[in-house]
Amino acid sequence: MEKYEQYKRVFSHFDSNGDGKISPEELRQCVASIGGDMSAEEAASAVALMDSDGDEMLCLEDFVKIVEGAEEGEKQSDLKAAFKLYAPEGSACITPESLKRMLSRLGQRSSVHDCKNMIAPFDINGDGVLNFDEFKIMMSC
Template sequence: MEKYEQYVRVFNQFDTNKDGNISPTELNHCFGLIGGEMTAEEAEAAVVLVDSDGDGLLCLEDFVKIVEGAGEEEKASDLKEAFKKYEMEGSGCITPKSLKRMLSRLGERRTVDECKSMIAYFDLNGDGVLNFDEFKVMMSR
């Protein structure tokens, strides 16, 4: 089954009154059915945050944004964890030495100069190290 079809199926489950929209009440109710906890205020805030036409309801496109956005948050969290493994202890950046150390742990032998070259390719601001934003660019290739 295609991903979009799955979204439609789940959307239709949440849309209990079958009006083609999900209200904050419906969102709150269905979230509880799947084992989540959401207050009425949180449901209202979630709808307001994503509601593209300002009618106080989620259309299918709004719902897809929420579902896909949750996946993006998970990816960002995973990237942050990976970045922490490569960065120089709490410095907020990946240096050639910290990259060499991590690659060595992964069984890849590189010289500091090779690591400098690898970093230089993705070093957008030219400071000789990778910050998190530059790391995200590197990992997306």
């Protein structure tokens, strides 16, 4: 099933009165259904923050943006964890040497020269190492 169709199905489940919108009260019910707790004020604030058309309700498009934003945050967190595996402890970048060490731990034999060549296409600022932004680009390829 296409991701958008999945979002629509979940949205429809949360839209308990079937009006095509999620009200603050419906949002509270959704949060409660997954074991959370949200006050009426918190729900109203959350909806007001995410509401794109000013009707104090969430439409499907608002809902999709929220879900995709959460997924993007999760991906960012996963990338940060992966980056830390490759970067030397306390460092803000991946060096050819640290890349070689990690690849060796993963069972792949590479020379420092090979690792420099792996880094080079993504080394936007030309400093010979990968910072987190460059690493994100590399991982998206």
